Each structure stands twice: as C-alpha cells, then as structure tokens.
Amino acid sequence: MAQTADHGGGVRSLRVPIPDNPLGHTLVYVVDTDRGPVLVDTGWDDPGSWDALTEGLAACGTSPGEIHGVVITHHHPDHHGLSGAVREASGAWIAMHAADISVIRRTRETRPERWFAYMADKLAAAGAPEEHLAPLRAARGRASLPGLASALPDREIVPGELLDLPGRRLRAVWTPGHTPGHVCLHLEEEHPAGLPGHGRLFSGDHLLPEITPHIGLYEDPDDTTVTDPLGDYLDSLERIGRLGPAEVLPAHQHPFTDAPARVNQLLTHHEDRLTGLLALLTTPLTPWQLAERMEWNRPWDRIPYGSRHIAVSEAEAHLRRLVKLGRAEAVAGSDPVTYVAA
Secondary structure (H helix, E strand, O other): OOOOOOOOOOOEEEEOOOOOOOEEEEEEEOOOOOOOEEEEEOOOOOOOHHHHHHHHHOOOOOHHHHHOEEEEEOHHHHHHHOOOHHHHHHHOEEEHHHHHHHHHHHHOOOOOOHHHHHHHHHHHOOOOOOHHHHHHHHHHOOOOOOOOOOOOEEEOOOOOOOOOOOOEEEEEOOOOOOOOOOOOEEEEOOOOOOOOOOEEEEEEEEEEEEOOOOOOOOOOOOOOOOOHHHHHHHHHHHHHHHHHOOEEEEEEOOOOHHHHHHHHHHHHHHHHHHHEEEEEOOOOEEHHHHHHHOOOOOOOOHHHHHHHHHHOOOOOHHHHHHHHHHOEEOOOOOOOOOOEEE
16 A cells, blocks of 8 residues: 555655554645645654654655644644654644643643553542552553653644644644644645545544544543533534535545535434443443443454553543433442442
C-alpha cells in the first residue's frame, strides 16, 4: 500500500506507523502554504516512525527541516509525538487548542509516580480488583508513560478563527469528546475534484470512516469538575454534520465522503449503546463490572491489561451521560460506587 497520497489542491498525506497498535498508522497531512509546508499532526515518537515521516516528506518533495508549522488536532502521542522533533529540525511553530495545551503542560509538570497513584486510586474507585491494581502500585516511580514529556505548543488554536496559513483558508472547529481540546480543521476551499459540499475537513480522531473513537473521562488529578465527554462528543458530531464537508480527511484509515451520513451512524451507535447499558444496569454495577459486561472488539478476558483502563474510562463516560440524562443513578452509600437504571 502506498505510503503517500496526493489529495489534490496542495494537500498530501503520509503514513506514520504506530508501534504495536492495531490502528497501524497515523495519517499525517502535508498542506502547502505560501511560506512552506504545514503538517496536520506528526505521528508517534519512535525512531521507525521518524524515519517513515522523513521518507514520506521526501516523497512529497520536502523534509522536516522545511516545515513551516505544525497544527495538532489533539494531544495524544500518535498525533503529537513527533512535533518536538519537527520543531527542532525546522524551527516550526506548533499550534494546539488551549484545553489540550493545558493537558500537555500538566503532564510535563507532574511526576510519573503521581500519575500511577492517580490511576490506581481512580480504578479502585471504579471497582477494579486488587490483582489489577497491584502492578500500578508497584510501578510508582519506576516507569513512565507515553506523552509525559511531549513538546509544549507555542501557538493556540482559537475555535472559529482561521489559522495563520498564508494562501490557505483553514478554520478551526472545536470538537471536544475524544479529548477536551480536540479540533477539526475545515479547509474552506473548493474541492479540487469538484465534489459537492463545503470544502474538506481534517477530522483527526473525531470522525473516522469505520471505527468509533475512544470516549473516556478527561483525566486531571487536580480537577473535580464532573465533565460529560460523551455529551461533548455527541454535540460536536452534530456540529460537524451540519458543516457538510465535501470530503473528510481523517487521521486513521482513509478519506471518505458523506460526513452527515457517518455522523448519523455514530449518533445511532451511541444511542443504541446507552440503551444496551441500561439493560445491564437492572442490577447495581460498578464501572469496572459494567466494562466487563460491555461489548468490545474481543472478549474481556482477552483485552490487554492497559486497554482495560481505557475500557473502564469509556464505561464511566457512558455512565456520566446516563446520569446526566436522568436514565441512571448512583446507589447511595455504595463503596465502590455502583450505578443502576433510574
């Protein structure tokens, strides 16, 4: 399969591998501007990924040293990981939404052992068994997590505003849910192949052609605000559906058309999932117990250790949504807390 693709109109993409991940790769987009190429996302921070980025840029007729700027859809390491290396090679600016910049700043300033303690406490509160918590408690001070030292952006993406890309019209659309500061980027230019619709959309992980992005809790050890990431995501989806781009250029899988139809599929999927969870909540369950019973892409006993954290976070996000809608409630006095259909 070709490692680079020309999408016309001065937009190309290249595949940057994600080590040991079923997604396989991140699609990094190269957008020509009057001041040189600008990247939308950069890929995972790994020597093989850097080589792929360098080779892909060479195939596009450029190099890391010629990059003018980097626009990041969200802070996750398969999108933001190589941004610092690109900036070091070229002096490029790095732009990100303020909410995700604050995540980057917080993770850079927080010792790894505090993150492990925080995760252990969160999982204990969600009802995780001791055999799952023990490795986290043992890892304090001895391990690190990807993204803890990622590059601090130096420009802020302001929702609704055009980015400073000379010769292009690229407008930021704030689409929280997958992360608090996720943005899609609307290229407000006629589609090069004349497809009907309103320009093209760099959708990051917000809108993908065949899979649904992870929607979990926003993690902040110092913030006690009760957020609703799934509600944020569903609202953001509807906003993108109304935008009606001619083509979507996602960060994974492949470009596609008919964004409103895909949006409707995802809205239906999440409503079906919420309804299915209510059927499970006829008896009180902790978030961990709910995650064990939810439908994933494999049986629970085959889900890797680290992926179970993600699954429980997704279960909690769905529980938050059900509670906010008045369709489920916490059982008073339960510890760890259990939830039941209202």
